[in-house]
């Protein structure tokens with residue numbers, strides 16, 4: 064574990080002890096925004112070193128443009144968000160505390176339109192803005208999960224020998240999986256962010272439907288998404304109900320797709336295959 068993580072967790076250990084087991088939900092995390100950003104930066108640096116990252120500038124610019132627009136609406140703390148693309152076919156996305164958001168290449172390739180990509184980004188930003196990600200990190204820390212878990216979640220497989228050598232002993236997993244309540248809340252706030260940013264919020268629901276359909280056809284491709292973001296027909300129905308109850312959600316002036324998104328998706332699809340497809 065890094066010095067930053069060690070320091071913050073030493074400081075929060077006493078608070079966690081006071082909150083007690085099972086009291087986590089009603090027990091506000093005592094990590095300051097500044098500490099949260101430091102933690103996120105630390106994990107993000109580890110992930111960027113250890114994961115196969117897609118280093119295509121045009122794609123990164125595009126993701127950061129959409130993501131930053133949503134984050135500015137979402138997070139009143141005014142922290143700067145960073146968006147990265149993991150070069151993996153596995154359909155997954157995750158958010159680190161402090162505004163470090165990752166989407167796998169598989170998300171961009173599977174999204175039908177920009178509203179679906181924006182839907183996933185809005186949902187992940189919701190986990191940060193609502194502080195689910197920092198609470199989850201604290202739970203993972205308490206459970207002493209190793210970085211191997213993190214690797215499994217991201218790539219849907221165990222790390223290879225070479226990758227294993229790069230994994231630092233003692234790094235903690237952030238990715239123990241969100242609760243159903245956290246998922247519902249991230250969907251709810253995500254719909255609001257999408258509307259305010261001018262995106263059709265139905266993209267959130269249609270993308271989850273696509274994931275449920277993929278689960279039938281190619282379960283290994285979406286296993287990690289389902290492990291970390293509990294997604295069921297009930298959840299999709301709930302998201303649809305939220306959208307239906309939101310005034311203006313069917314507005315004709317909301318963006319469902321753009322030429323720019325289709326160009327980026329075509330570009331990503333044409334890049335060299337990711338390591339997990341080449342094997």
Ligand SMILES: [Zn+2]
Pocket residue numbers: 186190241245246249291292
């Ligand atoms: Zn989620």
